[in-house]
Amino acid sequence: MIISNITTPLLGIVDTAILGHLSGAHLLAGVAIASTLITALVWLFGFLRMSITGMTSQALANTQAPKDAATQLFVQGAFIALLTSFIFLLLSPAYLKIGLWFADTTTETIKSASDYFNIRIFALPASLLNLVLVGWLLAHGHAKQIMWIQILINLMNVVLDLVTVYLLQMGVKGVAVASLIAEYTGLIGYLYFAYPKLKLSALANWPKFLKLSAYKPFLRVNRDILLRTLMLEISFVFLTMQGARIGVNYVAVNAVLMNFLLLISLGLDGIAYAAEVLVGKQYGGKNYSALKSTIRNCLNLSLLLAFLYTLIFALFGQSIIYLMTDIEVIRVLAADYIIYIILLPLTAVWCFLYDGVFIGLADSKSMRNSMAMAVFGVFFPVWYVSQSLGNHALWLALHAMMIARGVSLWWKIPVYTQPDVGVNDKND
Secondary structure (H helix, E strand, C coil), rough: HHHHHHHHCHHHHHHHHHHHHCCHHHHHHHHHHHHHHHHHHHHHHCHHHHHHHHHHHHHHHCCCCCCHHHHHHHHHHHHHHHHHHHHHHHHHCCCCCCCHHHCCHHHHHHHHHHHHHHHHHHHHHHHHHHHHHHHHHCCCCCCCHHHHHHHHHHHHHHHHHHHHHCCCCCCHHHHHHHHHHHHHHHHHHHHHHHHHHHCHHHHHHHHHHHHHHHHHHHHHHHHHHHHHHHHHHHHHHHHHHHHHHHHHHHHHHHHHHHHHHHHHHHHHHHHHHHHHHHHHHHHHHHCCHHHHHHHHHHEEEEEHHHHHHHHHHHHHHHHHHHHHHCHHHHHHHHCCHHHHHHHHHHHHHHHHHHHHHHHCCCCCCHHHCCCCHHHHHHHHHHHHHHHHHHHHHHHHHHHHHHHHHHHHHHHHHHHHCCCCHHHHHHCC
C-alpha cells in the first residue's frame, strides 16, 4: 500500500511537470484550479473507500455476520458512486462556473481551466467506482493487486501525457485525455480482481441491499465521513482559490507545492490503509492486545517514513521543484515556501495514521468532530489573524490544522483499547 499510494501522486506530478515546462504560468494555474474542483468532488466521496474498508474488514472478521455482508457493502457503495457521478455530471457546467467565479482569475487561466475540466470531469464515474473497489479489495487483503493496478494507471498516464502533449500538440486538453483514459483503465483492472470475490448468488438480491433499512448502517458511517471530508475539502479549495486571488503566480506555486503534500499524504496513508484493515479485524474480533500493538507499530513506521520524507525534501526539495517547472518566477517564489514542505511530514504524520485507525474502528463521529475543530477552530482562525502575510498565511494555517487533527484523534484512542468499555459508550 505504501508503494501504490506513493505512485498515485504521479498523475498530478507528471501533469504539473509537463505543463510547467510549457510557456506561460496560466496553463499550470488553469489546470490547478480545474483539477482542484474535480479532486474536491472525488475526495468528497472518499468516504466510500474509507467506510467500505472498515465495515468490510469487520464483517469478514465477525463470524456472526451474514455471508453476503461483504457483497452487500460493495453493491451499496457502487450504487452511490454511479448515482452521484451521474448527478454531478449534469451539474458540472454550473459547478465549473461557480469555481471560476470564486477564483477570480485571468481570462487565459479561465480558458485553460475550462479546457481541462470539460474533458476530465467525464472520468468521475470511474474515479468514484475505483474508490469503492480499492476499499473493498483492501479489506480482502489484495494490497499487492491494488499496487500493480495503480502502477499501471500511472505509467499509462505518463505515456499518454507525452503522446498527447508533445506528439499530438493537444496541450491542456491532452493532459485531461490522458488522465481520463488512465482512470477507466484502472476501473477495468480493479473489476478483474474483485469479480472472483463477489458472491454471485448474493448479487441476485441487489434490490434487497438497496432498501433503506439495509442502508442505514452504511449511511450512518458514511454521513459522518462525508461531513469530515467536506470540511477538509473546504480548507484545500480555499487554499487554492485564495492563492488565485493573491495572483496567478501564487496559485501556480501552490499547485507545485501541493504535489509534495500528495506525496506525503498518500505515502503515509499506505501505512494508515494497513492500519484500517488490521484494526478493523482486531476490533471486530475483540482482540484488544493486538489492537494496541498494531496502533503502536503503525505509528512507529509512520514516524520513520515521515522523517525520511523530511530528509529527502530538505536535500532535494528545490531540485524536485526545478523538475516540475522551468518557469523562473515560479521557481523563485517556490523557494520561499520550501520550509513548509520540509516540516509538513512531521506535522501531518499523526492525523494520517489516526484517520486510518478510526476508519478501522468505524468511529466516523470522532473523525467528523476532530475535523470540525481543526478546520473551523484552527485553520480559518490562524489564516485570518495572519492573512497580512499573504500566501504564507495559507501554509501556516495548513500546518496548524494538521497538528490539531492529530492531537484530537490521539486523545480518544485509549478508549478503544479498554475491553471493559461498551461500544455505545465509545461512540458517545
